[in-house]
Amino acid sequence: MQYGILDAPDFAMLKVRLEQPGEKITAESGALVAMGPSIEVQTSMRGGLLAAAKRKMLGGESIFQNTYIAQAPDQDLFLSAPAEGDMRVLELGPGQEFFLQSGAYVAHIGDSLQLDTQWGGVKSFFSGVGFFMLRVVGPGTLFYAAYGAIHEVQVNGQYTCDTGHIVGFGPGLTYGIRKFGGFKGLFFSGEGLVCGFEGTGSLLLQTRNPASLASFLQPFRPVNSRD
């Protein structure tokens, strides 16, 4: 199998070549752009019904995922994320750990890669959709996407960031949700709750916030006249 990322960082797209029959990759539903004629698509619930329902409830990801399996040699497959932005690949060795914001997941290779949705606590529940973390444990290959470019911050001590800008972070960091700039800041700053990181490790931020796009589009939505 070979893969590469095209058009990064503006409109990153994953190109995979399945070289041998039987080679496969699993992707978030809706990620397909195009593919060769001899690829079989299997739709399944990842980790069974309960795990899938938990993911849907907590992470906002879809319940279903698609596995693309080559039926002939040299089949090309193109996958992309829904929004503008960059895409990265991460190779995880056995037992290696990475925390990914659940909406950033695109695809993975390897049946033994674990993807567990973590409950971010009551506070994070109120901080807005998207701040649910997937705990990813190797071995396997993970493909993830950002809304915007990916800005890496080497945290050594403490760092504060907006929850909507988190893509993922390595195992050396812990986080807590807190108010931004005092009581007035909580309501009027436009930031609400922020995420405080502590420890030593790499924190990946996306340069745009999905919630900002949603609030920009709010006045342009059709109005439900029955209300």
Added chain:
Amino acid sequence: MQHQIEHGPAFAWLKVQLAPGERIQAEAGAMVRRTSQLTMDTRLNAGRGAGFFVKIWAIFVAFARKLLGGETLFVNEFHGPQGGEVVLAPSLSGQISHQLLSSGRRLFVQSGSYLASTGTVDTRVRWGGLRAMFGGEGLILLECSGDGDLFVNSYGGIVAMPIDGRFVVDTGHIVAFDGTLDFRVKSVGGVKSFLFSGEGLVCEFSGQGTVYIQSRNMKALVGWLTPLLRG
């Protein structure tokens, strides 16, 4: 006429320098700026030399396109006795691709991807078939023929995919394809995949020619945004 495509792939715009008397026709609402010597005429996009019934048909089709998330009824034509410069941009983020059409080359363009054209280039609406309608994908194609330049825009980057044999593209990722290719709309995988895969319908191309695909899909963007929306 000279042209430059700048600021791609994310936010491409088309800059056109018209010589005296030269004309370019563009999708309504696409103008960013123009020199004050150029005049803009607005007209119904019904094809050249269209008769009364063709115009009625064009209005009907335009409304259908509008309902299915397509484009507007009207096009603007820019021209002037001294020539000048006009800059055109689509409404979505993405790339612009220049295509040369001639008697030997016609192109099918996804209706939302038409930006501008010159010369005798004419556009006619073709339905992607009942299945495309059923899938709610709104795969409505414009058959572009004639002699001249055609500018198409995409949501996302554009990849030119040469096809010799068969190839499958999600209907939401099609920008344009050569008139030499055959295509049929079908569902991906079996019944379960059709219902739950989130992929909806795909277009299977066969023959020889090029398909231009876009790396992003409006339906996927809407699906991604929906859980983030307030009431």
Added chain:
Amino acid sequence: MYYEILYKPTHSLAIAHLAAGESVRAEASAMVGMTHNIGVQTQGAAGSGGLFKGLKRAFLGGESFFTNLFTAQGAAGQVSLAPQLCGDMIVHQLDGHHQLFIQGSSYVSAPDTVQLDTQFQGFKGFFTGESLFFLAASGQGPVLLNAFGAIEALDVNGELIIDTGHLVAFTSGIHYEVSKAAEGWISSYLSGEGLVLRVYGQGRVYLQTRNPSEYGRSVGSKLPPRGN
């Protein structure tokens, strides 16, 4: 203080570098991340101008009523800032003489050595439906602007017709009048261009390669309906 801009042009991120004790003001919700020693004060009305100025900014200029003042406490610090939509950011240096007129949603941040006031453009502004109220920036120092799409800095010397939705900012010295896009009212409406700006004089105009309202209409109309 100074701004550093990374990931140009599509996903630009601005990092405000503050020396110990320095401050910078930014629009609400622009903050992406910051070092731990940054203190934040949420204030109305651009700090200095009082309640009336803040209300005027919010209702006429399309800007947020509240702004955040970030101060580096005890040591140097950094605040990273991003706009609402994808696109480029630039820094325009004010020299103390020339003003910069900024289209409401294009302003992101400036230090308090820059004064902002909402410029009411008079009756002609009401026609466009898009905000034709400008923030007039004066004083000395950098102003951080964002664009929806790439930015074109155009030195105007003569006359040009510009779609209002593509305008980011222009310097004093540029004059404009609002006019119909085509000859007649009906074709102006059908053309999809509505009203345009006829720009003349000498100075700099910043344009953005996409129109936020057009983008909003294209994508917003495909979203599920909202309640009233």
